[in-house]
Amino acid sequence: MKTKLILIFLFFCAGHFFAQQTQVSIYQQRFDNYLNFKGALSPFVKIDQSGVKIFKDALSKKNDSPELLIYWEETATFINLVKTAGMDTLEAVMCRKGKNKWKEAELKRYGQNSKNIPSYTEQAPFTGKKIVIDPGHIAGNMDMARIEQKFLHFSKKNYPGLTADSIDIAEGILTYQTASILKKLLEEKGAEVFLSRGNNESTFGMTYADWLQKRKKIVLDSLKNTGDLNATRYSSLMKDKDQQFFWDFFRDYELAQRVKKINSFQPDITIIIHYNVDEKNTDWVKPSAANYTMAFIGGGMTADVFKNLKGKINFLRLLLSEDLAGSEKLSALTVQQFNTSLHIPIAKQADALYLKDNCLSTASAGVFCRNLALCRGINSVLVYGECLFQDNVNEYPVLSKQDKNYFGIQTNERVYAVAQAYYKALLNYFSK
Template sequence: MQKGIFLAIVFFFFQSLIPLFAVQKLSPLAPSPDWSRLDQFQETITRDEFVQLINTLYSPSGSFWRYTIINGNEVTIYSDTEHNELLYRLRLAPDPESQVPLKANWVSNIKTKGEEPIETKPLKGLIICLDPGHIGGKWAKMEERFFQIGSDPPVIEAELNMNVCKRAAKLLEDAGAKVVWTKKDYEPVTELRPANLRKDAIALLFPFENQDNLPYRFSDEIEKKISLTAERLFYRNAEIRARAELVDRLRPDITICVHFNADKWSEHPTREELVPKSKLVVFVNGNYSEEELVFDDQKWDMLYKLLSRTALPELEISEAVAKEMEVVWNFPPETYTNWSAAYKVGKSPYIFARNLLANRIYHSPVVFIEGPYMNSVDSYDRIIAGDYDGNKNINGKSVKSIFVEYAEIITQGVISWATSKQGIVVQE
C-alpha cells in the first residue's frame, strides 16, 4: 500500500513538471530561451514599476496580461492564454525599500570615469556599439536595399549606413567613447546562407503539415516562394541573430542601429517619383503585439529588456538624438496613424516603440535610427553625391556631406544626453 502511494506521488510530481518541459513556441530561428537567466532579476523590481512598464511601453494593448497571473507580488507567465503551460514565476518586490539591487545591468547616475576633464572627453568610459544596417555588397539586391535611377550612381543602403558609422566612430572616439562594431564590411556576420535555410522556409510555409511527408521538390511557383522565404530568413533573421551574439560578447553600454529610410517606389524608379519630403523616426523597444507574444522567446526577450532596465536610457538617448535631427534637418516626424506596429512614446514626436528583432535581442539599450528617405527630393542628390569633406554645392546650396551631418547628429545627441545628468549609463 505504501509503495502504491509512493508511486502515485512520484507520478503526480512528474506530471506537474510536464508544462515546464513542454515544447516552447518559437519565432523563426529563435533558440529556446533559458528561463533561469531571469533568476538574477528576482525581487529587483516593484509590482507598480513592472505593471507601469508593461502598460505604457512593452504591451500597451494589454496582450501580455493574457499570458500571466499576478498573485500578490508574484507574476506567473504561461505559454498559453489558458494558463496550462507554465513558463516562469517572477517575484516582485513589495516596495522600493525591499527591492534587491540590480547586479550586472544598466543603471543610471554613475559618474563618468577617466582622468581627463569631462568637457574634453564627455563620453569617457562609455562603450558604444555601432550597428550599420543591412549587409550590402552582392547581397544588396536580395535585401531589396538597392535602387538606381537611370545612369545615376546606385543607392545601396548598407553603404550609406556604413558611411555614417565610419564618420560617427571617429567623432565618438574623439569624445572619449570606446567604439565597437557588429560589422565593418559588406559580408554577412552569420555563417548561414539561404541554401542552409530551405527546411526552415518550408516549415514556415507549411506549418501544419508533417514535414517528413512533404515532397523533395515542389512546383516552380512554390519553389520560388521557398527560395524567397529562405532569403528573407537569411538577411532579416539569421544575420541579426548573429550580430546579437556579437553584442552579447562585446557588452556595450549603448548600441546604435543606423539606417536610412525610404518611401515606396516602383521597380524602375524615375526622378519624377521622388517623394517631396523626408520624415524621421527613432525606435525604442516595445509595443509587443498579440501575434508576437504567441512566441515564448519573444515573451522572454521582452521580460529581459524590461527587467534589465534598458527602457529609460533607450528613451533618453533617443530623445536627445531626435532633438538634434530636428534641429539639423528640420524634417517632420513619422506619424503611423494607421499602423499598429508603432506606438508613440516619450515626449518627442519622433520617438515610437516598436518590436524590431535588433532592438529586441541586442542586450543593451538600443537606439534604432531611421535617417532621411533615400528617395526624397530633399535627400536624394545629397546621397548620390557620396561622402566628402568640407562643403559641396548641391542644387544651388553649399552643404556638408549628409553622412557627416548624420554622424554629427548621433554624436551630439549622445553627448547631450551624457552631459545633461550626473553621469552616464555604464555596465559594472
C-alpha cells in the same frame, strides 16, 4: 508600551505595502504603455505583490499558476544575469527556475560580475563607455543591395527631371559610412566602439556570397539534424535561388546572429543606423516630396513573442530593466538632433502605416515602440534611428555623391551630418 510597538509595527507594514504598491504600479504602467500591443500580452502576464508572473495561457492565469515568476527581490539579479550571460545559459537557468524563488546561493552567483560604469567628465565624455554601432543591412555594392531589396534606382525613363543618366543608392553603404564616421568621432572622445559588421559583410564576418558557398549547407544540415528544420523545408531551401534564400532564411538568421554578436560585447549603448524611404513612393523609381525622421525602441510586443522562452526572457528584461526608459531618452535626443541639425520634420503616428499598425507611440515626439528583432533582443539602451527618407527629392542628390572624405572615409556631407547628429545626441545623453 505594547500598543506603541504594535503601532510602529503596523506603520512599518503599511510603509512596506505602499512601497510595493508603487513598484507594482510603475511596472504595470510600463507594461500597459510600452509593451502590451493592443492587449495581446494580457492573457499571459500578471504583475502583483509577489512579482511578475508569466502564464502559459488564460486558464493558467485564472488559476494563478505561472510557468515563470520573477519575485521583486530577484529583479536586480535577473537583470544582471541577462546582461552578462549568453542566451543559452539564460534559457537553462530560467527553465530550472520556473516559479521557484532563487536561494541565497543562486542570488549571489547570478548577481556577480555586475558592471562598474565610470562617471561622465567633460574632457572624455565617453571614457569607459562601450558602444556598439550597427550599420543596418549588409550591402557594400548594388548587387547585394538588390538581393536584400534596400536600394534606389532612378533613371531618366521613370524620372525625366533627373540631371544624371541614373542614380543608384544602397542603404547598406550609407549605414556603413555613417557608422564608420561615428565610430571615429566617439573614439576620439574615449569610447570603446564596436561595429557589428564590416564593409559589404554580414555579421558572420563574410559576404553573403561567401556564406552561401562556405556555410549554407553546413548550417542547413545541422538544423535538419537537430530537428529544427523538416525535410521538406530543407530541400526547398537547398533549391532556393540566392535572392529567394535571402528572404526565406538568411535575413532572419542573420538578424539573430547580429543580436548575439552585439550582446556578447556587453554594450552600454547600441546605435542602430538605418535610412528610411517613403512607403507610399511606388517601387522607388523616382523621388518623393515626403521626408520624416523617427526612431524605434523596444516594446509593442505581440503574443508570438511568448511562443518561446527566449521571447519571454526578452519581455522580462524590457519590463524590469531601465533599458526602455534609457532608450526613450536617447532616441528622443537623437530625433531632436535630426530635426534641428538636419531640418527633417518629426514623424507622427499618422504619417506612416507601419507606425499606425505596428507601433505604440511614446510621450517623446518621433519615438515609437516597435517589436523588431533588434529592439527586442539587444540587452542595452538603444536607438534604432531612421534619420531621413533617402528617396526625398532634396536628399537623394546629396546622398548619391561620394565627393567628401572624413577620417579616410569617402562619402558625402549629408552622411557626415547624420553621424554628427548621433554623436551630439550621445553627448547630451551622457551629460544630462
